[in-house]
Amino acid sequence: MNDVVRNANWRKARALFWSIITLIVLSALGLLAGAIAIPGIPSPHVDLSTFGPWVYAIPILIATKALLELLRPVFRAALKSHVKYEADIFAHFQIVSYVVWGTSIALVFYVLLGFGGAGQFTFLGTAFVSAALIYVMQEPLLNLVGWVVLVSMGLYKLGDRIEMNNSKGYVVEITPMNTTIREFGGALYGDTFTGRYVTIPHSQILKGNVFNYTKDTPFIWDQLVMNITYESDLKLAERLIYEAAEEVVGPMMRENRAHLRSKYEFADLADYMAEEPRVGWGFGASSIDLTLVYFCPVFAKGTYRTRLVKRIFDAFMAEPRVQFAYPHVQFVPSAADQEKEAAARVKEAAKEAARETAKEKLAVTR
Secondary structure, three states: OHHHHHHHHHHHHHHHHHHHHHHHHHHHHHHHHOOOOOOOOOOOOOOHHHHOOHHHHHHHHHHHHHHHHHHHHHHHHHHOOOOOOHHHHHHHHHHHHHHHHHHHHHHHHHHHHHOOOHHHHHHHHHHHHHHHHHHHOOOHHHHHHHHHHHHHHOOOOOOOEEEEOOEEEEEEEEOOOEEEEEEEOOOOHHHOEEEEEEEEEOHHHHHOOEEEOOOOOOEEEEEEEEEEOOOOOHHHHHHHHHHHHHHHOHHHHHHOHHHHHHOOOOOOHHHHOOOOOEEEEEEOOOOEEEEEEEEEEHHHHHHHHHHHHHHHHHHHHOOOOOOEOOOOOOOOOOHHHHHHHHHHHHHHHHHHHHHHHHHHHHHHHO
8 A cells, every 4th residue: 555655645746746847837938938937137139040949848748747647647547447447547648648649749840940040950860860770770660660550450468468578477567678577477376476577579569469368358268187097987077067167157258148148249259159168079099088178267267277277176076986096107027927927826826835835744753
């Protein structure tokens, strides 16, 4: 809770800082131009045109930053009652910020192009072109192109769970250069968060695949494989699995089936998707593999898997006709070994009979 309050205070302080900077810059320009007069202090009446177009461009950029910092908490408060997840709120705000910054930069270029003589801007333009050429030769160009593809195609947004560049995580920040995710999965069970942040350059969008677990729905399909011995009652095992699935995930799947169907691109997909628990059969290396297929919320995959494993394990342990197959070594003697073992037993029996006979003779003699 303290961290939440601290973050909120930091956002307020940042908005206040940029607001003060904007007021200071505008006040300074007003004093220099003579638009603002302070009693007792002579007005300098400086011609601002001597400073070139940047005297207008810089305040525009500073004011834009201050405006966005002020709008952020207002935007959050306005949408909090209408949008369920805070990440979705800031994803919408990020789109608004792109529009505001685009308008601001367009206005700056309009000021630069339309201000005074072209000679001054020619020098600035040459400098910008030279810097851009150096920039183009570097990896950041691919990052910018990847960012454009990301925004235009809507590959993912803040709050989505994605996999890219062999990393899986929850998207917490998107900039023109890279995406930052809070990593989950890896060596940990059930997509548990690892505590690490991963920064992925947007060039990877152009070079590899982008997997989005939550683009249209928060559900994902999962499977659980049970290895059953050949000697088990396999139909009984299948029934026990169905009963466990019905108890754990069945009602949830039926409740969300209509929502899933509304997201299918084609109606035919309803015939192919597992909208109820399904059990498939397959041959394993030394077992019959029964595979349970189901869907569940992506953020609770580990929880549902654990509940299913415990429920199925208890059901199998209570039923002697169903046995798990597991790796073990069993010695099966050959026919020759069996003959040798039988001969050894006959020989041992003959020795035992001879000892008994000798004991009887000794007893008679006494």
